[in-house]
Amino acid sequence: MTDDPAAHDTAATDAAVTDTAVPRADRQTRGLAFTKGHGTGNDFILTLDPEGVGRTDAAFVAGLCDRHRGIGADGFIRAVRSSSLPEGQALLQSDPEAEWFMDYRNGDGSVAQMCGNGVRVFVHFLLDQGTVELQDGGELAVGTRSGVKRVTRAGNGYAVDMGPWEFIFPDAAVARGMDSLVEIAGLEVDRPALSVSMGNPHTVVALAELAELRAAELHRAPTVQPRPPEGTNVEVVVPAEPLVGDDGVGRLTMRVHERGVGETQSCGSGACAAAVATRFWAGTGAPDRWLVEVPGGVVGVRFFPGPDGREHVELSGPAELVAEGTLLAAY
Numbered sequence: 001m002t003d004d005p006a007a008h009d010t011a012a013t014d015a016a017v018t019d020t021a022v023p024r025a026d027r028q029t030r031g032l033a034f035t036k037g038h039g040t041g042n043d044f045i046l047t048l049d050p051e052g053v054g055r056t057d058a059a060f061v062a063g064l065c066d067r068h069r070g071i072g073a074d075g076f077i078r079a080v081r082s083s084s085l086p087e088g089q090a091l092l093q094s095d096p097e098a099e100w101f102m103d104y105r106n107g108d109g110s111v112a113q114m115c116g117n118g119v120r121v122f123v124h125f126l127l128d129q130g131t132v133e134l135q136d137g138g139e140l141a142v143g144t145r146s147g148v149k150r151v152t153r154a155g156n157g158y159a160v161d162m163g164p165w166e167f168i169f170p171d172a173a174v175a176r177g178m179d180s181l182v183e184i185a186g187l188e189v190d191r192p193a194l195s196v197s198m199g200n201p202h203t204v205v206a207l208a209e210l211a212e213l214r215a216a217e218l219h220r221a222p223t224v225q226p227r228p229p230e231g232t233n234v235e236v237v238v239p240a241e242p243l244v245g246d247d248g249v250g251r252l253t254m255r256v257h258e259r260g261v262g263e264t265q266s267c268g269s270g271a272c273a274a275a276v277a278t279r280f281w282a283g284t285g286a287p288d289r290w291l292v293e294v295p296g297g298v299v300g301v302r303f304f305p306g307p308d309g310r311e312h313v314e315l316s317g318p319a320e321l322v323a324e325g326t327l328l329a330a331y
């Protein structure tokens with residue numbers, strides 16, 4: 001695991017998995033109420049913990065997310081009142097509307113800054129719990145480790161302003177249109193890539209054809225050189241031919257290896273990063289609207305001028321809740 005360049009610095013996670021610092025009495029999680037949901041197949045275990053008192057240590061989260069010995073999910077999301085967490089309290093200073101904080105963890109228990117599919121499912125979960133009200137067209141401010149995100153409802157679909165995108169290695173990106181080389185199992189030569197931050201890090205690789213996309217063995221972590229400082233999620237994309245349809249919308253097909261998870265059916269922030277990179281490579285005149293096909297469905301990406309004067313990225317797509325239950329295990 002420690003050789004996995006696409007993963008977080010896993011030392012802390014590994015230590016926490018075998019952590020005996022959590023007193024045995026506090027490991028009792030039997031009776032915990034949970035909901036299972038997904039956005040285009042990117043699946044999450046959600047719990048409501050307004051006061052922020054529940055367990056979030058890596059051993060617990062990894063146990064819950066284990067697909068054989070737990071409930072199984074790509075990630076764990078805890079709904080906490082922003083006022084109950086230091087990160088949330090800091091956000092409330094500048095944005096008092098963000099009453100709820102999406103406390104997100106990857107399936108291996110590592111903390112990630114942002115989850116684009118997760119934040120849509122999070123809002124759907126809060127509505128289902130009766131914790132918030134949101135009419136069609138209404139907007140909810142959500143606290144995240146990547147700042148406050150505004151989520152708009154359209155039926156069971158949600159659109160989130162993910163905020164501004166940034167190149168992780170801006171000098172190389174602008175000078176060469178790529179900043180790193182990625183070795184992907186199943187593909188013969190290393191591929192050039194562009195690393196984009198959507199609050200969390202992504203490295204996007206363009207392939208020429210769908211056969212190559214199918215050949216990529218994404219259950220293995222790709223090797224990225226140079227590796228973004230906090231690790232990275234790797235998106236492999238094939239731009240459509242033609243890239244832009246008669247409707248003026250750009251299209252691409254994507255698979256992803258997520259940091260802290262492995263291959264997933266979808267990654268919302270990854271779809272945004274894939275659209276950023278593809279639009280950049282396409283040059284002047286490339287569209288502001290994109291449809292990104294992932295193994296679990298299709299998500300929309302739109303570029304627009306944000307209220308802060310920077311270009312923002314909107315992610316849209318469905319959110320589904322599929323089950324609720326009570327935990328029997330003590331991890």
Ligand SMILES: N[C@@H](CCC[C@H](N)C(=O)O)C(=O)O
Pocket residue numbers: 042075106111112113114115116117118200201233258259260261266267268269270
């Ligand atoms: N694995 C990611 C966090 C989760 C991203 C998510 N699936 C999405 O929809 O954006 C990371 O470690 O950054």
